[in-house]
Amino acid sequence: MEPKGEGHFNLELENGMKNGCIDLAFERQPETLAIQEAVRVLLQGLGEDINREGIKKTPFRVAKALREGTRGYKLKVKDFVQSALFPEAGLDEGVGQAGGVGGLVVVRDLDHYSYCESCLLPFQVRCHIGYVPSGQRVLGLSKFSRVADVFAKRLQDPQRLADDICSALQHWVKPSGVAVVLQCSHIHFPSLDMNFLDSSHHGFVKLLVSSGSGAFEDESSDLWGEFLSLLKFKGINTHNLCRNGSVKEWCPSVKSSSKFSPSDSEMVSAVSSILRSLGEDLSRKELVGTPSRFLKWMMSFQNANLEMKLGGFGYGETDTKSKGEVKGRRLHSELNLPFWSMCEHHLLPFYGVVHIGYFCPDDGYTPIGESLVQSVVHFYGFKLQVQERMTRQIAETLSPLVGGDIIVVAEAGHSCMISRGIEKFGSSTATIAVMGRFSTDLSARSMFLDSIQKSS
Numbered sequence: 001m002e003p004k005g006e007g008h009f010n011l012e013l014e015n016g017m018k019n020g021c022i023d024l025a026f027e028r029q030p031e032t033l034a035i036q037e038a039v040r041v042l043l044q045g046l047g048e049d050i051n052r053e054g055i056k057k058t059p060f061r062v063a064k065a066l067r068e069g070t071r072g073y074k075l076k077v078k079d080f081v082q083s084a085l086f087p088e089a090g091l092d093e094g095v096g097q098a099g100g101v102g103g104l105v106v107v108r109d110l111d112h113y114s115y116c117e118s119c120l121l122p123f124q125v126r127c128h129i130g131y132v133p134s135g136q137r138v139l140g141l142s143k144f145s146r147v148a149d150v151f152a153k154r155l156q157d158p159q160r161l162a163d164d165i166c167s168a169l170q171h172w173v174k175p176s177g178v179a180v181v182l183q184c185s186h187i188h189f190p191s192l193d194m195n196f197l198d199s200s201h202h203g204f205v206k207l208l209v210s211s212g213s214g215a216f217e218d219e220s221s222d223l224w225g226e227f228l229s230l231l232k233f234k235g236i237n238t239h240n241l242c243r244n245g246s247v248k249e250w251c252p253s254v255k256s257s258s259k260f261s262p263s264d265s266e267m268v269s270a271v272s273s274i275l276r277s278l279g280e281d282l283s284r285k286e287l288v289g290t291p292s293r294f295l296k297w298m299m300s301f302q303n304a305n306l307e308m309k310l311g312g313f314g315y316g317e318t319d320t321k322s323k324g325e326v327k328g329r330r331l332h333s334e335l336n337l338p339f340w341s342m343c344e345h346h347l348l349p350f351y352g353v354v355h356i357g358y359f360c361p362d363d364g365y366t367p368i369g370e371s372l373v374q375s376v377v378h379f380y381g382f383k384l385q386v387q388e389r390m391t392r393q394i395a396e397t398l399s400p401l402v403g404g405d406i407i408v409v410a411e412a413g414h415s416c417m418i419s420r421g422i423e424k425f426g427s428s429t430a431t432i433a434v435m436g437r438f439s440t441d442l443s444a445r446s447m448f449l450d451s452i453q454k455s456s
């Protein structure tokens with residue numbers, strides 16, 4: 001019997017997405033249309049004008065990403081594995097273990113992403129698979145990633161994902177045993193009253209899970225030890241490994257103590273409709289509450305839900321007049337101010353840090369304090385955004401308070417680039433805005449950029 005959860009290859013959907021070209025059939029499919037309609041409801045609930053240029057096509061982009069990101073339901077492991085089992089003799093019995101018989105094979109660092117079934121946000125998965133071939137046949141190495149993808153491209157939970165990959169390989173390849181270790185990273189939910197300002201956690205909840213079958217069923221066996229040693233070579237710290245079944249909640253939306261009850265029932269049913277359009281069974285117990293948890297995330301980015309108080313700060317008139325006079329002024333930097341934002345093109349998080357530099361009098365007096373700068377950063381972060389615009393808006397807002405000369409650098413990781421498979425994990429985007437003296441004075445600019453480098 002096939003492991004449960006394997007669907008049928010949907011040619012229509014697959015072909016519709018080939019090479020990034022969307023054919024009309026995909027656009028007109030009722031599931032695609034239903035998701036788009038639901039996303040429009042969500043955008044309106046956020047206070048957005050759905051005809052605004054930047055977000056006009058967002059409903060379609062979200063529908064495409066979600067359907068593509070959950071296409072694993074329609075893929076069959078069998079289709080990838082059966083044509084890729086190769087005969088491999090291995091060593092003669094009694095001589096040793098290798099190749100097609102007895103020797104451990106480990107495939108490491110397979111990057112995937114999946115959707116969290118608790119909150120509908122994507123999470124990153126770095127997958128490591130070990131197996132011991134038997135029957136004098138081996139699986140083509142590229143197929144391990146394919147098989148992982150079949151199960152990652154769904155609404156998932158880390159432990160179930162590890163178990164799914166493990167049992168599918170065991171079933172279709174029939175080796176002596178399979179071991180799977182997943183390093184999963186889930187974005188934190190932003191909360192102004194929590195410790196998310198503490199940049200040490202880098203914005204992620206991390207979890208290491210494992211699953212083993214056959215010869216790997218006993219996790220205290222030498223074989224497991226060998227597998228883990230081969231992961232340690234790659235700098236993977238296996239000390240925090242959660243053994244089978246020992247994982248509880250990991251999604252920050254579930255852990256978060258602050259209760260959120262969405263008042264907008266139209267938005268709740270919009271998210272439910274998205275889940276249904278992805279082929280999910282809403283009565284599945286893991287999905288109870290997913291719509292409201294997703295909304296809890298989303299409502300952090302409601303248009304203008306933060307107040308920015310700028311009155312009473314900044315230079316007086318006499319100071320502004322001295323603009324351009326550089327002598328007696330020093331470069332002041334506010335570095336590594338964290339921010340959270342949501343990409344308005346894909347409704348996915350991007351987050352990182354902002355660095356700000358400006359000139360101020362040499363007398364030790366700074367016209368604006370760190371907390372004011374941070375609140376400006378949050379004000380422009382917590383909304384549907386694009387990074388370039390956010391950087392400019394921060395510069396424009398702070399510039400009059402500091403006499404006109406300002407430089408703003410934003411560094412961010414975009415989950416929309418990673419989850420859509422365009423960028424690798426850990427890639428980041430930097431944007432820069434310069435005003436006043438910084439737009440012409442290269443040495444001032446490089447002085448500031450050097451100070452960022454020194455701080456990190």
Ligand SMILES: [Zn+2]
Pocket residue numbers: 116117118119120121186251252253
């Ligand atoms: Zn989650």
Ligand SMILES: [Zn+2]
Pocket residue numbers: 343344345346347348414416417
């Ligand atoms: Zn995006």
